[in-house]
Amino acid sequence: MAFNVASASPSLPAGAARAGRPSVLRLGLSRVAIELKVYFRNVEMMFFTFLLPILFLFIFASVFSGDINAGPGVKVNFTNYFLPGIIASGVMSATFASLAISIAIEQHEGMLKRLAGTPLPKASYFIGKLGLAVVVTLAQTAIMLVAAILLYGVELPAGPHRWAVFLSVLVLSAATGAVLGIAYTRLVPNAKSAPAIIQPPFLILQFISGVFFRYGEIPGWLQAIASIFPLKWMSLGFRYAFLPDSFGEFEYGADWGWERPILVLTAWLVAGFVLALLFFRWDRQRE
Amino acid sequence: MPTAISVQSLRKSYGSFEALRGVDLEIDRGEVFSLLGPNGAGKTTFVEVLEGYRARTAGDARVLDADPGSAGSAWKARIGIVPQSTTLFDELTVREIVTHFAGFYPAPLNPARAISMVGLDEKADARCGKLSGGQKRRVDLALGMIGDPELLFLDEPTTGLDPEGRRQLWGIVREFAALGKTVLLTTHYLDEAEALSDRVGIIDRGALVALGPPATVGGRDRERSIIRFGLRGPLATTTLPEISGELTHEGQRVVISTVHPAATLRVLLAWADECGEPELPALTVSRPSLEDVYLTLIAHDGTPGEGA
């Protein structure tokens, strides 16, 4: 038992200490690595936010088969229709739900307080969370796409424009889900209730946003409610990338296109960012 | 000696409840200081204000020449914190979490060395979630020291440890302090405060009620000592000499309570010699223990502090 006397630096001036300080980005990347380890070792978390959306795809594709009619002469394969919605709900799971639950637990059980007592910059902590959300989203989406193509013959976005829309909506959705997840932690009163406070609203949103049902069959007033929230716009953005125009215009009318989803999601991203800054707390152990 | 911590008229209120009612305290660099007090006395509140976790309501606080309320990450790199209670990341191994934290600091200890310092070599690759309470506390300690801080805060570091674990932790703290570093620890164990600290502050209901080295805190050195011995042979039949202090008999034993124990003993021994007895049979001299002083100081009207 001996201390590393060589590195003991009680009289080191602050400037010298600062010179050796690890950068925000490097620390952020080390946070991403740690976050990923914690995430993939936490079986419950992994199952509900990573595997479950992938399972949904298999269940949907197995239970429903055949084509969806959309106007005279327009048919879309069932799995092709639902895949974009399931990707959207997977993104929300991997970002919004997983961050809201994990951060709420970290706030209430003091892990965040512990980090706040170290020189770790806050920005690095957030890089870690955002990095986690992005990596998990990409992995999950990639698995779904590959499975959908190989097993169900789903057609990929047609042409560079649709691909560009797909990727933009994907990144925008992941970022929006992440900041909203951080902000949402404020509504979680304690660590135990985190999943219960986060899953039900998300579940309802999935039903009314056209993830589990055909959007066109949802009553108008529910569509109106769904249109306030980002999930509808995520699935619409992805549908735009995957489905033919003739189909989309029939089902979504004036909403169809890439502009509105991108616009609404950008607005949500900005709003979510501001809300996250306002609502985030490092330590909620004693509330 | 330069000061590590300097606090003037420090107050902290939670709503209308005053948890700290004007605390003044200076702690020198290199000092091991124990804050001793019952549950709810305000120990955690006090250290967490100094760690920068909680905002003070009034008064001044300087920690390593900075205001803890606004100090930045260069300052945090110079302090180490072992909180009273927080959770570890259960999914990470001891080695992973200690190595990860080492990366936050400009000049950290070697993680493997920090792990063996706290006696966790054998558990280095175990997940934190699988450790016992005492082992988790050692991880806490490793995380507090990994940045090689100048000042270490320990909030009830040994609560929940077995006696052997407590002794080991004391050893680690002593070794750390021997490098000239400063330690502020809170405890409600008197033996811990006595064993570790240069000075002790006794806090009760948000106020420091005594301050000083463990041997003299609360006037312990000026309190009366008790001399006891038995009467045997010629001693039993000879009149006792004049002494300063109160004399009572407990059966065949004499009990003297005095503020001058050494002078009194000199008189008594000379008297025994004259009687032809080389010894005072079953002689004991006792000073009030830290516990006696502590219990006297924190004895109040019976409204217990809200446990925390």
Ligand SMILES: Nc1ncnc2c1ncn2[C@@H]1O[C@H](COP(=O)(O)OP(=O)(O)O)[C@@H](O)[C@H]1O
């Ligand atoms: N966040 C808080 N909100 C309200 N009261 C608090 C809070 N933290 C501590 N207290 C109260 O302040 C007093 C001192 O608490 P604390 O500093 O934790 O004492 P100790 O650490 O000595 O046990 C207690 O009565 C406790 O209930």
Ligand SMILES: [Mg+2]
């Ligand atoms: Mg406490």
